Amino acid sequence: MKVSMVTTVILALGIAAGSLAQNIATTRNAPLDVELKPAEMARVDNSDVKRKRAYPMQPPTIPHKVDQYQVDLNANKCMSCHSRRRSQDSQAPMVSVTHYQDRDGNFLADISTRRYFCQQCHVTQDDVEPLLANEFVDIDEILRRDSE
Ligand code: HEC
Numbered sequence: 001m002k003v004s005m006v007t008t009v010i011l012a013l014g015i016a017a018g019s020l021a022q023n024i025a026t027t028r029n030a031p032l033d034v035e036l037k038p039a040e041m042a043r044v045d046n047s048d049v050k051r052k053r054a055y056p057m058q059p060p061t062i063p064h065k066v067d068q069y070q071v072d073l074n075a076n077k078c079m080s081c082h083s084r085r086r087s088q089d090s091q092a093p094m095v096s097v098t099h100y101q102d103r104d105g106n107f108l109a110d111i112s113t114r115r116y117f118c119q120q121c122h123v124t125q126d127d128v129e130p131l132l133a134n135e136f137v138d139i140d141e142i143l144r145r146d147s148e
């Protein structure tokens, strides 16, 4: 009995993985057994121009290159420009006060461990066409439609 249940689960997982693989194949532009030439590495946007946020709480995307910017136990290169202490010299925007709060909302003197690994939330943007269509609609657009 136990064995047959395990078999059923494995079978179900297999089928799920199978259909997943089919979806992935649609962005692949070739059958799974054909090895494609990988696309060239895209250029990271380094324009220094801030981008609009899709909603007020969105982590802003990074408008500059971050190659070789080390963030580990010993160093946080991002904070060498974006910390409160450094922002006058660097002219980088200071990380907002939420980055200095612990999970209970207390304000800390230094960056919160919850916000230490910047690229968990902030990403650079490549100069590429989106792989998939995106139907995201800005809240302003929804409000405008509602008022019509
Ligand atoms: C050498 C200084 C420097 C370093 C290091 C640096 N930044 Fe920046 N960053 C800036 C400056 C200056 C700006 C303002 C826009 C510009 O000039 O690119 C900026 C802008 C940003 C913004 C956009 C803020 C907004 O309001 O739109 C984000 C997000 C950001 N940086 C994240 C990072 C992360 C994450 C790292 C580390 C991987 C990092 N930065 C490392 C100087 C720096």
Ligand code: HEC
Pocket: 056, 057, 058, 059, 060, 076, 078, 079, 082, 093, 094, 095, 096, 097, 098, 099, 111, 114, 115, 116, 117, 118, 119, 120, 121, 122
């Ligand atoms: C857990 C997600 C998360 C992490 C990790 C994180 N941030 Fe943010 N960041 C956000 C969000 C969300 C916002 C916008 C809302 C806010 O200010 O809290 C933001 C805002 C910012 C801004 C804009 C501040 C302003 O006042 O306009 C900068 C600059 C920034 N982050 C840099 C950093 C840097 C540098 C690190 C790493 C030391 C970092 N963030 C880590 C989520 C994160």
